[in-house]
Amino acid sequence: xxxxxxxxxxxxxxxxxxxxxxxxxxxxxxxxxxxxxxxxxxxxxxxxxxxxxxxxxxxxxxxxxxxxxxxxxxxxxxxxxxxxxxxxxxxxxxxxxxxxxxxxxxxxxxxxxxxxxxxxxxxxxxxxxxxxxxxxxxxxxxxxxxxxxxxxxxxxxxxxxxxxxxxxxxxxxxxxxxxxxxxxxxxxxxxxxxxxxxxxxxxxxxxxxxxxxxxxxxxxxxxxxxxxxxxxxxxxxxxxxxxxxxxxxxxxxxxxxxxxxxxxxxxxxxxxxxxxxxx
Amino acid sequence: xxxxxxxxxxxxxxxxxxxxxxxxxxxxxxxxxxxxxxxxxxxxxxxxxxxxxxxxxxxxxxxxxxxxxxxxxxxxxxxxxxxxxxxxxxxxxxxxxxxxxxxxxxxxxxxxxxxxxxxxxxxxxxxxxxxxxxxxxxxxxxxxxxxxxxxxxxxxxxxxxxxxxxxxxxxxxxxxxxxxxxxxxxxxxxxxxxxxxxxxxxxxxxxxxxxxxxxxxxxxxxxxxxxxxxxxxxxxxxxxxxxxxxxxxxxxxxxxxxxxxxxxxxxxxxxxxxxxxxxxxxxxxxxxxxxxxxxxxxxxxxxxxxxxxxxxxxxxxxxxxxxxxxxxxxxxxxxxxxxxxxxxxxxxxxxxxxxxxxxxxxxxxxxxxxxxxxxxxxxxxxxxxxxxxxxxxxxxxxxxxxxxxxxxxxxxxxxxxxxxxxxxxxxxxxxxxxxxxxxxxxxxxxxxxxxxxxxxxxxxxxxxx
Numbered sequence: 001x002x003x004x005x006x007x008x009x010x011x012x013x014x015x016x017x018x019x020x021x022x023x024x025x026x027x028x029x030x031x032x033x034x035x036x037x038x039x040x041x042x043x044x045x046x047x048x049x050x051x052x053x054x055x056x057x058x059x060x061x062x063x064x065x066x067x068x069x070x071x072x073x074x075x076x077x078x079x080x081x082x083x084x085x086x087x088x089x090x091x092x093x094x095x096x097x098x099x100x101x102x103x104x105x106x107x108x109x110x111x112x113x114x115x116x117x118x119x120x121x122x123x124x125x126x127x128x129x130x131x132x133x134x135x136x137x138x139x140x141x142x143x144x145x146x147x148x149x150x151x152x153x154x155x156x157x158x159x160x161x162x163x164x165x166x167x168x169x170x171x172x173x174x175x176x177x178x179x180x181x182x183x184x185x186x187x188x189x190x191x192x193x194x195x196x197x198x199x200x201x202x203x204x205x206x207x208x209x210x211x212x213x214x215x216x217x218x219x220x221x222x223x224x225x226x227x228x229x230x231x232x233x234x235x236x237x238x239x240x241x242x243x244x245x246x247x248x249x250x251x252x253x254x255x256x257x258x259x260x261x262x263x264x265x266x267x268x269x270x271x272x273x274x275x276x277x278x279x
Numbered sequence: 280x281x282x283x284x285x286x287x288x289x290x291x292x293x294x295x296x297x298x299x300x301x302x303x304x305x306x307x308x309x310x311x312x313x314x315x316x317x318x319x320x321x322x323x324x325x326x327x328x329x330x331x332x333x334x335x336x337x338x339x340x341x342x343x344x345x346x347x348x349x350x351x352x353x354x355x356x357x358x359x360x361x362x363x364x365x366x367x368x369x370x371x372x373x374x375x376x377x378x379x380x381x382x383x384x385x386x387x388x389x390x391x392x393x394x395x396x397x398x399x400x401x402x403x404x405x406x407x408x409x410x411x412x413x414x415x416x417x418x419x420x421x422x423x424x425x426x427x428x429x430x431x432x433x434x435x436x437x438x439x440x441x442x443x444x445x446x447x448x449x450x451x452x453x454x455x456x457x458x459x460x461x462x463x464x465x466x467x468x469x470x471x472x473x474x475x476x477x478x479x480x481x482x483x484x485x486x487x488x489x490x491x492x493x494x495x496x497x498x499x500x501x502x503x504x505x506x507x508x509x510x511x512x513x514x515x516x517x518x519x520x521x522x523x524x525x526x527x528x529x530x531x532x533x534x535x536x537x538x539x540x541x542x543x544x545x546x547x548x549x550x551x552x553x554x555x556x557x558x559x560x561x562x563x564x565x566x567x568x569x570x571x572x573x574x575x576x577x578x579x580x581x582x583x584x585x586x587x588x589x590x591x592x593x594x595x596x597x598x599x600x601x602x603x604x605x606x607x608x609x610x611x612x613x614x615x616x617x618x619x620x621x622x623x624x625x626x627x628x629x630x631x632x633x634x635x636x637x638x639x640x641x642x643x644x645x646x647x648x649x650x651x652x653x654x655x656x657x658x659x660x661x662x663x664x665x666x667x668x669x670x671x672x673x674x675x676x677x678x679x680x681x682x683x684x685x686x687x688x689x690x691x692x693x694x695x696x697x698x699x700x701x702x703x704x705x706x707x708x709x710x711x712x713x714x715x716x717x718x719x720x721x722x723x724x725x726x727x728x729x730x731x732x733x734x735x736x737x738x739x740x741x742x743x744x
Contacts, residue, residue: 041650042648042650045637045642045643046558046561046644047631047633077625078408078422079422079423080422080423080625080626081624081625143433143437144433147436147437147438148437148439149430149433149437149439227426228426228430229426229430230424230425230426230430231423239426239533240424240629241629242533242537243397243533243629244625244629245536245537245540245560
């Protein structure tokens, strides 16, 4: 009962915040009175009198843009003008591929590092140096060596999502309770079985935390990478609308990026709940 | 069949010599009649049917409305596609299309990717897509918008693009290995002449004398660009050293207006539509058109790698013809409003149509309250003069982008394909100059392409390192 009421109150408060925010936004961006004189030739060339995006868009304009984009998300008018749904698809595919590669690389390596203190110490300096490098700094190098812009994008996702997964896997594996390992040893469990049936379930929550952090970073980076490389994707969409100084669509794209990022995070959060255990 | 190459040219004479008046000659008329009799054949090559549709339809439009004004008014009133749809009911388009397919070259490669930067410099290359000039040559081209010039260079070197929109100094620089790994590139045609401007932030309305520009931050699209060389030339002629007195940054053209608005820049020598866009958005004004520095200067080019030409000579020739056809059409001032309409949508420039139209027609607001009328503000003369490439080399040496002895003649004539351009232009009934070198004046100072070193020695302000 109490939790139910709390839920209701928090929802009401959220709604209130929303109304306040949009209201303030609406008031701040009310259109100024249009200067008359569209007959004047100069004014006409300057786009006066015509519908022209001036200043910061109003919430209503954003809603209209969102409706327009979302009502036809999969249109394809040539290689440089595709609907938001297709762009999202491209971005998600890139993130998915890069992320999958990072998983295939980071989780086994993390196991090795976590199980062997020697390897941990030997590889630690490399990880510490490579970890803080901005993934976008790799872009020119990737373009030059890989010689393919879309694979370069995937590489950038790979490189940014590999570190949190690697470190968390190593940490989770190293922190498995000694007692459990000792029990396994007493029962003469084979190493492979020990890895999959003792260590993996024990370290899974930590590994998934790493994966969750990685996904967040990957989604942040893909937008920036696509703005650099262009072609397709949400980042390209933002860049293309920015070229036209169309803030309305830029804000719409920002909202979409936020919502998709949240959904990705929620999905991994669900997975995380599945593997958590109470000691 | 030159009628097919410039379908929107309202001046082409029609009904010159056939019974029904729809064909240019009796021969064409009979060919159509024969094709009609073999109606079954027409359905056969369905995939190519679409190729010629637009060209044919517009040729027919021209036949129905021989008077420019009438046709224009009709199309404006009902919209182009509606007009074609309405007219197509009365004309045997299928037959006309079948005829247009009579010249099939053995194309080595049909699916091509061509890169471009969303600026009006790329007009011929872009418009060739919506107007069907590539398809007319049997090519299936994707014109791909690209985020910046460095990326154009990388994607050309990667072979992700088959051919591309270049800044005309870029193929020279890439061929010489300046700012790149040395890879031989070729300039097939100049894309555009003139059409650039120096735009200043509105807060500098009172600083029209370049001597007041000390400490200004300017942007150019790329180091190896006419914009960079012209801006440097311009300020140096006014006594400023571009390397010491002002700051020149590389900013991709599409990001120039946003940066000018944000105050990151005081101005730029940039490509249109971004000069006009700054005016339209009331953040800048046009200080001077590049035409006033060097009338007829080249800006962008259409080119590809030497390797591509060697591997795909027929495809390259087809591509060449398509772009030249577009240039021919773009040179006609009366076609400019239509061109502005087809290249403005999001798939290409993604700009308000009025901005592009002001650039192309030369009737524009200058940001200072005046309406100016400069019909040759932008032009699209495709001929790649060797004298242009020689001048570019002198400026590259002047500002230290290349060092040591430069064999001007060899490089200039190797990269710019003037001979091929002349041959193909003749095929398309375009006027090409008889010689490939010409003297010209930049800010009143004559350049003699025969003596580049002597010219270079006359400049007091240059990089001496």
